[in-house]
Amino acid sequence: MDDVFELFTMTILKMSKLVQKIKSLEIHKFDLKAVHVMCLYHLRMHPDGMTASELCRQTLDDKAAISRAIAQLRERGYVLGDAGRHNAVVTLTEKGERLAQYVTERAAQAVAAGSADLTDEQRTLFYKTLLEICGNLEHYYRDLLRNQADPQEDV
Structure with missing residues (x-):
């Protein structure tokens, strides 16, 4: 393909959209969204917890989206902590840890599938x-x- 710009941008965009669709499909049965996947994943990687600002930096999502996601996760019993409080640390509950483990395992399977022929x-x-x-x-x-x-x- 001669048009490197098109190849590069369209391939990156397509991969990004596929990852979003996979996250949505995997988390849908828990009545959650793709943004929750990344919150759960990063909170699992940081067992001492993270602030909403730290989650924003790690997920590349804006503060409002992360605050809503944390509130929804808290309402469902997956996390502890109040994202609305300045510098409040958010941690996983036992229930949240189980879901985050599931998310991590499914993410590993998706990555393995994506690079299976490499x-x-x-x-x-x-x-x-x-x-x-x-x-x-x-x-x-x-x-x-x-x-x-x-x-x-x-x-």
Whole structure:
């Protein structure tokens, strides 16, 4: 394919949408949404708990979405803590730990399915390359912001 921009952007977008659909399908039976998957996953990775701000940084979701997700998880008995209080730490309950373990196991299965035809070396190179591309794009974006004067001057 000659159009590298299209290949890159469409493949990344398609993978992102597929991951969202998989998260939604996996969590739907618990009457939760994709945003809850990432909250549960990260809270499981941080057994001492996390603040809403920390969850925002880890999930790349905005504060309002995370606050709503935490409130819903708390109402269903999956977490303890009040996201509305400044710097309140949110932790998993036993029930939440069980669901988070399920989420983690299903995520591992999805990742394994996605990379099933890759060798360990290919998988390692893929993630190294993906992280490098992401870092380069972040750097490019920061440079654009710094160098941006009047965007309409160049048009």
